[in-house]
Amino acid sequence: MKKNVISKTELSKANKIITAIKSNYEKYIIGQDELKRSILISLMTNGHLLIESLPGLAKTTAAKITAQSVNATFNRIQCTPDLLPSDIIGTQIFNYSSNEFETRLGPIFANVVLLDEINRANSKTQSATLEAMQEKQITIDIKSYSLPNIFIVIATENPVEQEGTYKLSEAQVDRFIIKEKLNYPTKNEEHQILNNIESKVYDNNKSIVSLSDIEYIQQLTEKVYMDDEIKKYIVEIINATRHPQSYFNNELEKYIEYGASPRASIAFMKGAKANAIINGRNYVIPDDIKELRYKILRHRLSLSYYAIDDDISPEKIIDAIFEKIPTP
Numbered sequence: 001m002k003k004n005v006i007s008k009t010e011l012s013k014a015n016k017i018i019t020a021i022k023s024n025y026e027k028y029i030i031g032q033d034e035l036k037r038s039i040l041i042s043l044m045t046n047g048h049l050l051i052e053s054l055p056g057l058a059k060t061t062a063a064k065i066t067a068q069s070v071n072a073t074f075n076r077i078q079c080t081p082d083l084l085p086s087d088i089i090g091t092q093i094f095n096y097s098s099n100e101f102e103t104r105l106g107p108i109f110a111n112v113v114l115l116d117e118i119n120r121a122n123s124k125t126q127s128a129t130l131e132a133m134q135e136k137q138i139t140i141d142i143k144s145y146s147l148p149n150i151f152i153v154i155a156t157e158n159p160v161e162q163e164g165t166y167k168l169s170e171a172q173v174d175r176f177i178i179k180e181k182l183n184y185p186t187k188n189e190e191h192q193i194l195n196n197i198e199s200k201v202y203d204n205n206k207s208i209v210s211l212s213d214i215e216y217i218q219q220l221t222e223k224v225y226m227d228d229e230i231k232k233y234i235v236e237i238i239n240a241t242r243h244p245q246s247y248f249n250n251e252l253e254k255y256i257e258y259g260a261s262p263r264a265s266i267a268f269m270k271g272a273k274a275n276a277i278i279n280g281r282n283y284v285i286p287d288d289i290k291e292l293r294y295k296i297l298r299h300r301l302s303l304s305y306y307a308i309d310d311d312i313s314p315e316k317i318i319d320a321i322f323e324k325i326p327t328p
Helices: 008-028 033-045 059-069 123-127 130-135 187-198 211-222 228-242 262-278 286-291 293-297 305-309 314-324
Strands: 048-052 074-078 090-095 100-105 112-116 137-140 143-146 152-157 176-181 256-258
Touching (some): 008 033, 008 059, 033 048, 033 176, 033 211, 033 262, 033 293, 100 143, 176 262, 176 293, 228 262, 228 286, 262 286, 293 314
Parallel strands (some): 048 152, 074 112
Antiparallel strands (some): 090 100
């Protein structure tokens, strides 16, 4: 495989599209730079994004702004305990005038779907999205319906409220290429938010790129060169999450109940390629992997009760693993 499979002209066009999206994001979303990168990677890889934060930190706004800026169809689904699977994917309704059943497709049929407070939906309803997220299709009765080519689920969850919430299954969270955590804005950032609201900035969002532009950078992302040594680096990192006893002489192994699945390796490969283009390169370097380590792994490590008891976060374990694995 040639290293320079992407020409300078192609890379320049991609950077113009990415810069336009970033500039539009920064116009409406103050701060939250890591969320900006995560949204870009989701768009470039056609991958799903899970966002965790306290209420009021622009999760919903970011999802809506993203869809509007790329001229994508957008649907917001407010998850509640009484939400039914048919409320998401659709159902069959009997038409008395024609004396036959008609299929009514649900709000899952959009380019960008926001599952707001996904952990408030019950397990049965959460599982209704699994086929859509993995297979890009849904099944009603015995017939399958394909989702749009560009299909991204952005799900949000609130980590502090426990009453009326349901924990996401491992199979569910594993289908999100990235999990992002948001923090409170700084005082200066919050001051700018107030100014933006006062000047009605959020009332004037328009499309600045097209869906064909997104398809272009998605196709280009797949062509980014990744050396075989970096692939081996990814595999070594993931293997360390599964067999920590082979890498550490301390008690770190007792904190990990289950390691990451092959989806984590795939997420690293796709995410690193997108990160390379964002950073202006047509090839992946180890830093592209390191920059994404929390985003890709924090939701894929199943921690034991020892970790909870000793207040060990996934990020601490991830840092320990990356310190141990030699950089190629």
